[in-house]
Amino acid sequence: MPSGKTHDRVTVWLTPWVGLGAMLVTERWLYTSLVVMGFVFAGFMFGPDLDIHSVQTKRWGRMGWLWWPYRRRVRHRSWLSHGFLAGSIGRCLYLLVAILLLILFGLQITNTAGHTTVTWNDLGRMTGQILVDYWRLWVAIAIGIELGAMSHYTADEWVSSWKRARRSAVPKKRRSRKRRRR
Template sequence: MPSGRTHDQITLWSLPLVAALTFGQTHSSNLTLLVSGSFLFGGLMFGPDLDIYSCQYQRWGWFKPIWLPYQKSLRHRSFLSHGPLIGTALRILYLAIWIAVFGVLGLAVAQKIGNLGWNWQDLVFSYGRLIGEHHIEILAVYIGLELGAMSHYLSDWGGSAYKRFKKKGLSGWRPPKTIKRAKITAPTRRSSKSIAEGRMKKEEGRRKK
């Protein structure tokens, strides 16, 4: 598995390619900036290795503790952290919950102190309208985050596959075979009657000889 420094280099080297491809497809500097920035953020701070004590985890600084429940809930390199699409979606949902918690607490304090003229229903409605108006930009951010995560777990997979190939050759690409365990049967006890019958048959055989 590549080191954290190698992952960072892959992200930085891939950034110009991601930006060029995005601009070539969208012809929009705004979407290119969103995808490229999200790709950089996803590769350096929002990638799959947030499930362990990694470089990505350490870069969150004072906010590192919010990822501790995430780490304790997931096994490293599980499908929920390193899986395509679902890993990024789960991290977005997890971070959104924390942002919502801090945001609600902050707004509640601000409303108490400043007597702001709004209610929670208006706030939810305005956020829903904001998401509807900027759904293309939100999709661009998600694509950038997913590409940043993809650069990580594809390099993990490629490094592991190369090591298997170097060690075992072409056979290293095959999935490991499962070893079938032999079925062990417990020895059966023979009754005294069957033992006596067996001895009698042996004696009859000797007499005939």
């Protein structure tokens, strides 16, 4: 498995290319910047390695506890965190639910104190509205996030298969050296 630093480097190297690709496809600065933002966000702190106590988890700082249940439930490098689309969809839903729960908790306090009168239904309706009205922007961010995750698990795969190949090559070399000595 590559280190956090290697994953960071991959993100830095690929960011301009992702930006270029997004610009060629969308021809719009707004969508391009959202794809790039999603890519960088996924590369540095919203990637598959949130399933362990990684650099990505540490970057959430004081909000790192948010990912504790995720870490407990999702096995490292399973399809739930490192799978194509499934990993990103799972993390997006997880974050959405976590944010909604936090808002609900805050609203419960302000409702009880008599400062607001927002119900669960209101919150659900508002969230749905925001998701539907700005769907293009969310799709651009989601594509960026999935590209970031893809760069991560592809690097994981490459490094793992390179290590496997090296491990199986080393004994062969030793064997041939022994033969030569004989």
